[in-house]
Amino acid sequence: MNSANGAAVVVGVDGSESATRAVRLAAREAARRNRPLRVVHGFIWPLLRVPVSAPAQAPPGAGLRHQAEQLVGDAVATAEAECPGLRITGEIIDGEAAAVLLGESPSAALVVLGDRGLGGFAALVLGSVAVQVASYADCPVLVARGAARDAGPVVVGVDGSPLSRAAVEFAAGTASSRGARLHAVHAYTHPASTGPGDMQPLVHDEDQLRGEEDQVLAESLAGIAERWPDVPVTREVTHARPVAALVAAARDAQLVVVGRRGRGELTGLLLGSVSQALLHRADCPVAVVRAPE
Incomplete structure (x- = not known):
């Protein structure tokens, strides 16, 4: 996360109900982190050479630029109502939504956006904006989806990789x-290989395997209690697929946190199958954390 003084929580808006939920979530996050909130709207029409000013003799409020100004103003008002006294700015930036948010990410503390935008099939909209931003942003990305809860744990998925350690620290x-309580979930499905040519054993000691997986989780949580002594930590090691385990844990959670790509993911899947599945299936907001430099 960008820890520079003044780094803002950035939220993308497009006038959709999903974006309005994202604004409320972003305002609360900014207030908790004592950071300003920056509301941005990607204004794509100039790139398409579409006239954006109101034509002559048009009624007041006409024109695409004015409509964009209105939706940003409405989003700022929503954030102010959610967290009075919060430092909030709004800006219209020429460009496509995902590109605009990615451009904001190097100087942001956190980027927040909804899981559904305006227009098109829902899954395609998610793929074109939320997944792109979560895949390539230079800061953590928080996607507003599912139920907004003020109670319940913050859930984090752990697989023993350096990336999951970054997710644990963010969580x-x-x-x-x-x-809130931190609930760390480590799911495993079979004995781990120690090399690319290793054969999986046909018979293995379940108690020994469980002990090894417990150790993976313990190492990922090392030092967390000392750094955040106010955070109660619970641990869950389960023989299950990671997506199923995290979706189940998210049912009563405030937030579920995952790394951008976990151990064993295909390198071509930058976001990773677990992260991407949670963006579609989790019943609470999802934070995606990038690998440390």
């Missing part, structure tokens, strides 16, 4: 700011 800091 612990978020749990601290929310006064």
Whole structure:
């Protein structure tokens, strides 16, 4: 996360109900983190050479530029109502929504957006904006979806990789700011290989395997209690597929946090199958954390 002084929580808006939920979520996150909120709208029409000003003799409020100004103003008003006193700015930026948010990400503390935009089939809209931003942003990305809860744990998926450690640290800091419990979930499906040519054993000691997987989780949580002593931590090691385990844990959670790509993912899937599945299936907001530099 960009820890520079003044780094804002950035939220993308397009006038949709999903974006309005994202604005409320972003305002609360900015207030918890004592950061300003920056509301941005990607204004694509100039790129398409569409006239954006109101034509002569048009009624007041006509024109695409004016409509964009209105939706940004409405989003700022929504954020102010959600968290009075929050430092909020709004801006229209020429460009496609995902490109605009990615351009904001290097200087942002967090980028927030909805899981559904305006127009098109829902799954395609999710794929074209939320997944793109979560895949390539230079800061953590929070996608507003599912139920907005003020109770319940912050859930984090752990697989023992350096990336999942970054997810744990983000989740612990978020749990601290929310006064929530941290629930760390490590799911496994078979004995782990130790090399690319290893054969999986036909018979294995389940108790030994469970002990090894417990150790993976313990190592990923090392030092968390010392850094965030105010955060209660619960652990779950389960013989299950990671997506199923995290979807189940998210049912009563405030937030579920995952790394951009976990251990064992195909390198071509930048976001990763687990992260992408949660963006479609989790019943709470999802935070996607990038790998540390």
